[in-house]
Amino acid sequence: MKEFVISTTKKETAILVGLITSTQNERKTNEYLDELEFLAQTAGAEVVKRFTQRIDHPHPVTYVGTGKLAEIAEYVEMLKDSDDEIGMVIFDDELSAKQLRNIEKELKIKILDRTSLILDIFAMRAQTAHAKVQVELAQYKYMLPRLQRLWTHLERQGGGSGGAGGGKGGSVGLRGPGETQLEMDRRIILGRMSLLKEQLAQIDKQKSIQRKNRGRLIRVALVGYTNVGKSTLMNLLAKSEVFAENKLFATLDTTVRKVIIENLPFLLSDTVGFIRKLPTDLVESFKSTLDEVREADLLLHVVDVSHPEFEEQIAVVEKTLADLNCGDKPIMVIFNKIDAFTYVQKEEDDLTPKTRENITLDELKETWMNRLADNCLFISAREKQNIEDLKEKLYKKVCELHVQKYPYNDFLYQTYEEGEN
Numbered sequence: 001m002k003e004f005v006i007s008t009t010k011k012e013t014a015i016l017v018g019l020i021t022s023t024q025n026e027r028k029t030n031e032y033l034d035e036l037e038f039l040a041q042t043a044g045a046e047v048v049k050r051f052t053q054r055i056d057h058p059h060p061v062t063y064v065g066t067g068k069l070a071e072i073a074e075y076v077e078m079l080k081d082s083d084d085e086i087g088m089v090i091f092d093d094e095l096s097a098k099q100l101r102n103i104e105k106e107l108k109i110k111i112l113d114r115t116s117l118i119l120d121i122f123a124m125r126a127q128t129a130h131a132k133v134q135v136e137l138a139q140y141k142y143m144l145p146r147l148q149r150l151w152t153h154l155e156r157q158g159g160g161s162g163g164a165g166g167g168k169g170g171s172v173g174l175r176g177p178g179e180t181q182l183e184m185d186r187r188i189i190l191g192r193m194s195l196l197k198e199q200l201a202q203i204d205k206q207k208s209i210q211r212k213n214r215g216r217l218i219r220v221a222l223v224g225y226t227n228v229g230k231s232t233l234m235n236l237l238a239k240s241e242v243f244a245e246n247k248l249f250a251t252l253d254t255t256v257r258k259v260i261i262e263n264l265p266f267l268l269s270d271t272v273g274f275i276r277k278l279p280t281d282l283v284e285s286f287k288s289t290l291d292e293v294r295e296a297d298l299l300l301h302v303v304d305v306s307h308p309e310f311e312e313q314i315a316v317v318e319k320t321l322a323d324l325n326c327g328d329k330p331i332m333v334i335f336n337k338i339d340a341f342t343y344v345q346k347e348e349d350d351l352t353p354k355t356r357e358n359i360t361l362d363e364l365k366e367t368w369m370n371r372l373a374d375n376c377l378f379i380s381a382r383e384k385q386n387i388e389d390l391k392e393k394l395y396k397k398v399c400e401l402h403v404q405k406y407p408y409n410d411f412l413y414q415t416y417e418e419g420e421n
Contacts, residue, residue, distance in 0.1 A: 226273025
């Protein structure tokens with residue numbers, strides 16, 4: 001299969017392209033491009049320039065307008081064969097096969113969209129056989145509707161639109177073989193996808209048996225946006241060495257650890273982080289990994305409260321949980337990274353409304369967060385702030401859930417009763 005692989009030895013330079021539309025203002029577009037740049041850096045690329053365009057909706061043929069595409073092409077051509085030569089152009093939305101084909105024809109350079117970039121990072125991060133199978137399946141799902149794009153070399157051979165079965169004139173003599181090869185590739189990919197699905201079903205069956213053999217323990221799952229500190233928190237609570245770093249999707253494979261707080265054991269799992277515009281095919285492929293979330297008795301929704309758009313990230317996570325039919329599970333919201341929270345103090349005579357940028361953490365706690373009551377906590381996993389408070393709340397919550405789920409466990413029932421008194 002064809003993969004988008006970014007070199008890890010020498011950083012390729014990249015251009016980012018985003019749109020300012022009727023539903024996405026300039027501020028939002030810049031935030032999305034910031035995240036796209038972080039994704040590119042995670043994959044090993046260096047972003048050197050951004051292009052944005054105001055347009056009501058993406059152009060169905062070229063994503064951006066033809067004038068903006070020509071501007072990008074001119075910039076790419078200007079740096080060609082120089083030390084700063086552009087290696088790729090990354091678009092902040094998923095591109096259709098038609099858009100990819102037309103953009104490549106104009107720019108004559110490697111083109112990635114947000115989806116293919118995320119898939120590349122997932123392929124790089126996958127460590128276990130389970131994760132690798134899921135990523136490969138998602139890659140094939142992404143590739144299948146774009147197969148025609150791989151046969152554009154036939155156009156250059158025949159001077160027409162051969163290879164895909166369309167067009168006139170130059171396609172003569174190439175139409176049949178092109179269609180045959182295209183259909184052959186399609187059958188090969190469909191066959192491979194079928195095999196991968198069978199492998200996933202077998203792995204899922206094994207994992208289901210493993211989960212059943214874990215005994216009568218409450219299951220707690222860490223969920224949240226990518227790069228909010230879930231793995232760091234996992235390491236603190238489980239005293240483990242789960243890989244954690246300041247990159248998107250540092251954790252891809254689900255990790256499960258047994259945690260004991262005082263005399264109370266429970267299972268804690270760290271799952272893959274969510275992200276805006278997460279490819280549907282990726283969510284579908286990773287549903288088996290997210291079984292840990294589905295079967296959890298309690299979700300710890302970790303939030304990076306220092307992020308300027310943390311409320312939107314919360315909405316993304318909540319929507320993803322709803323898509324997984326997990327929206328009705330008991331949830332504790334853990335506002336992490338309070339050590340990194342910053343604000344700009346307003347002048348006394350400034351009468352403009354308060355925003356996230358000029359509100360203190362204490363003032364923030366008195367907003368809608370106040371309604372969460374005991375179901376939220378403010379911590380810093382990195383600086384180990386308020387971790388004991390978290391353990392205390394978690395202990396009480398797990399005790400309560402255990403008594404509800406396993407009412408005949410005398411020891412834990414006694415523990416819960418003593419805690420209540």
